[in-house]
Amino acid sequence: MIELNFGKSSDGLIPAIVQDHSTGDVLMLAYINKLAWEKTLETGKAHYWSRSRNKLWLKGESSGNVQMIHDILVDCDDDTVVYKVEQIGDAACHTGHRSCFYRRVIEGNLQVEGTPLFDPSEVYGKK
Amino acid sequence: MIELNFGKSSDGLIPAIVQDHSTGDVLMLAYINKLAWEKTLETGKAHYWSRSRNKLWLKGESSGNVQMIHDILVDCDDDTVVYKVEQIGDAACHTGHRSCFYRRVIEGNLQVEGTPLFDPSEVYGKK
Numbered sequence: 284m285i286e287l288n289f290g291k292s293s294d295g296l297i298p299a300i301v302q303d304h305s306t307g308d309v310l311m312l313a314y315i316n317k318l319a320w321e322k323t324l325e326t327g328k329a330h331y332w333s334r335s336r337n338k339l340w341l342k343g344e345s346s347g348n349v350q351m352i353h354d355i356l357v358d359c360d361d362d363t364v365v366y367k368v369e370q371i372g373d374a375a376c377h378t379g380h381r382s383c384f385y386r387r388v389i390e391g392n393l394q395v396e397g398t399p400l401f402d403p404s405e406v407y408g409k410k
Numbered sequence: 411m412i413e414l415n416f417g418k419s420s421d422g423l424i425p426a427i428v429q430d431h432s433t434g435d436v437l438m439l440a441y442i443n444k445l446a447w448e449k450t451l452e453t454g455k456a457h458y459w460s461r462s463r464n465k466l467w468l469k470g471e472s473s474g475n476v477q478m479i480h481d482i483l484v485d486c487d488d489d490t491v492v493y494k495v496e497q498i499g500d501a502a503c504h505t506g507h508r509s510c511f512y513r514r515v516i517e518g519n520l521q522v523e524g525t526p527l528f529d530p531s532e533v534y535g536k537k
Contacts, residue, residue: 285520298425300436307434309427309483312490324518356436356511357520359503363439365511376486384483384492391451393412393484 284324288361289317296332297362301375304353304367310375311383313342315364327352329366346406348372374400377407411451415488416444423459424489428502431480431494437502438510440469442491454479456493473533475499501527504534 379399506526
């Protein structure tokens with residue numbers, strides 16, 4: 284097992300950058316701990332540690348939009364990884380956008396780019 | 411000024427993913443606070459907050475390898491940004507590699523890809 288430096292942060296979490304394996308677009312960033320890292324290597328599906336729910340999170344467990352791992356890169360300090368993935372269902376963001384990074388800084392303001400690919404209330408249920 | 415959610419983390423830092431503006435390769439990840447964010451917007455050069463030195467860090471201040479900002483994307487939660495940059499001097503990593511993510515997971519092991527573009531001891535001085 285490849286050892287990452289989870290001890291670097293006080294909460295034992297390190298960031299995982301998620302990139303579309305074919306276009307190179309950054310889809311999202313989430314956090315992993317040792318358990319999420321091991322589950323990802325074991326299953327080939329991206330697992331994270333949900334900071335809001337404080338539990339292991341298989342991306343797509345609610346929406347079905349899982350992320351199939353194509354490649355994993357590790358940085359020089361062993362404290363950040365890149366997951367190159369195939370995004371099932373096209374959209375990675377809980378807003379329905381393909382990428383969480385759907386806003387661009389234009390002259391000091393944020394401009395939304397693209398339109399959601401699904402309606403979050405249909406996928407996650409109304410709250 | 412665009413307000414990011416620096417308060418989400420206990421240390422006031424949020425991650426900035428740095429991507430080559432032409433190839434889409436992820437070059438590095440570093441952290442920003444409000445000061446670094448403002449300096450980046452103001453100057454068009456990537457600034458970070460160095461966690462090891464606990465000070466504002468103009469990337470390239472020692473090596474000359476500054477990062478010229480081409481585009482900035484902000485995520486759905488206002489707690490992560492993507493800087494699309496032109497990397498002056500070609501290499502972003504302190505090891506001399508173009509990207510900090512120069513190791514790939516192959517069958518449970520890390521395989522180094524590519525060779526350093528500069529000798530760190532020449533750029534940063536011997537210690």
